[in-house]
Amino acid sequence: MNKIHEPAGPMRDRCLDKDGLIRLNLNHPPPVPKTFDRIFADAFEDLLQTISPSSLVATHRWSGTEEDRSMGAEFASRRLGAPPNIDRVVLTHSTQAAIQMILPALVPKGRHLVVEHMTYPPVRAFAQRYGVAIVDVPIDDNGVEPNSFEVVCRNSRPAAIYLVTTFQNPTTITMSMDRRIQIAEIAKRYDVQIIEDDVYSLLSSSPIKPISAIVPEISWYLLGTAKSFAAGLKLAFVVAPNPSEAFRVFWPGVRATYWMATPISAALMSKFIRGGDDLEILAAVKKELGSRHELLNEVVGDRHYVANPGCLHVWFPLTEKHPSEEVAIAMKADGVQVAGSNSYASPAFHPPEAIRVGIGNPETPELLERALKIIRKHLPSGWND
Ligand SMILES: Cc1ncc(COP(=O)(O)O)c(C=O)c1O
Incomplete structure (x- = not known):
């Protein structure tokens, strides 16, 4: 393909709403158009040499074609260490879609889902929608607190735990290997299924093996593309504990939802993985994110925050004197x-x-810098401030 078009219209303003508000509440990967657009356009052109558009979109891709699931196994092996059996792999429309299928299938009436006391908000909404009861567990600087998890297991008989082990949302915490082993052992002892959302992990420069690699027999491993490639690609790979559980939870007719992947995205992602293009895109995203962290340090380095160069989000602890709601309202007004x-x-x-x-969402570093300067104005300069 000779010409890559400049993004126009809404693409240009992806982080601005119609009033010009810069939206750092969204957590998208930074755009890397030079790399992404070339790879995407070439892959599209190649794809259409091998399959006609009408065949490509003629039908659902259900849990993914054999090629999709084989490439999904390859993709997941970058985190799990070895490719899982492809009959454990299900290609879904997104992490959210996967969670919506898994929660009601794993947590029957009368049982509980454990979540970190601060967690990815849609999980609470999905649980409510499907009548899944939730019990919170505290986290410390190392992730889910094991003693509290064990108490919850003993008292509430949970059927599953949902957790984000790398770059936890919202705190940025990455669970240590020792802690992963502890949580895996407790879950196994109390027969609790683990739903491990690893969506942020591919950007880490010092990745730690997922819990799902320690206890695959009780783990539902979710590796979405939204945080490392593009939120609008809409794809997530699920690795189920075994083929029969994958079939039980995701058999295409099991429930009327939109959980299936879009064929075009699926075909492109399979192509990226087969050719190693996913690694090139990841490298470009990591580089851009690294330079945004340098910018963060330049602009707000004298303020208190928790960050990691591979993490899309930054956590600014405040004090009772500066309640988050008030600070957020003041920033929004600005x-x-x-x-x-x-x-x-x-x-x-x-x-x-x-x-x-x-910090990934702004289209350009200049826009991010403008936003960070505004943020800095509203942050207390010290703990006693
Ligand atoms: C922990 C976590 N999982 C999943 C998602 C979204 O993934 P998807 O767009 O694939 O549903 C987000 C987005 O913010 C997230 O923070």
Whole structure:
């Protein structure tokens, strides 16, 4: 393909809403058009040499073609260490779609789903929609707190736990290997299924093996593309504990939802993985993210925050004197939207005061810099401030 078009219209303004508000509450990977557009356009052209558009989109791809699931196994092996049996792999429309299928299938009435006391908000919404009861577990600087998890297992008989082990949303915490082993052992002892959402892990420069590689027999491993490639690609690979569970939970007719992957995205992703293009895109995203962290350090380096160069979001702890809700409102009034810690917690729990800031979403570093300068203005300069 000779010409790559400049993005136009809404693509240009992906992080601005119609009032010009810079949206750092969203947590998308930074755009890398030079690399992504070339790879995407070439893959598209190649694809259409081998299959006609009408055949490509003629039907659903159900759990993915054999090629999709084989490439999914390859993709997951970059984190799990070895490719899983392809009959354990299911290609889905997104991590959210996968979670919506897995929750009601794993947690029957009368049982509970355990979540970190601050967690990815849609999980609470999905649980409510499907009548899945939730019990919270505290996290510390190392992730899910094992003693508390064991108490929950003993008292509430949970059927499953949902957790984000690398770059936890919202706190950025990555669970250590020792802690992963502890959590895996407790889950196994109490017969709790693990739903491990590893969506942020591919950008880490010091990745730690997923819990799902320690106890695959009780793990549902989710590796979505939204945070490392593009949110609009809409794809996530699931690795189920075994082929029969994959079939039980995702058999195409099991429930009327939109969980199936879009054929065009699926075919392109399979192509990326087969040719190693996914690694090239990841390298470009990591590089751009690294330079955005340098910018972060330049602009707000004198303020207190928790960050990792591979993490799309940054966590700014605040104090009772500077409640997150008030700080977020003041920032919004000045043109930048961020997320307060309360949006990740249940109404029954008062989380520590903090805000989460996504640094990947702005289209350009210049726009990010403008937003960070505004953020800095509203951050306390010291703990006693
Ligand atoms: C932990 C976590 N999982 C999944 C997602 C979204 O993934 P998808 O777009 O594939 O549903 C997000 C987005 O913010 C997230 O924070």
